[in-house]
Amino acid sequence: MEYWGHALHEGKNVQFVVKVQYSRSTRDEQRSAPYGETIGVVTAYCKNQPKNRCPNWMNG
Secondary structure: OEEEEEEEEOOEEEEEEEEEOOOOEOOOOOOEOOOOOOOOEEEEEEOOOHHHOOOHHHHO
16 A cells, blocks of 8 residues: 655655555565564655655654
């Protein structure tokens, strides 16, 4: 699943994507959750930013 959003800070608008996996293990089976639990956020990144990295103000 992918969730798309926009963050606005001091007139700057950043589009971000959060990728979530709803299963017990990752596709490559490198990571797994305990029995009865699921993996949550796999990664999050910002579109149209250098190296798709979110600006520091988004981490605060």
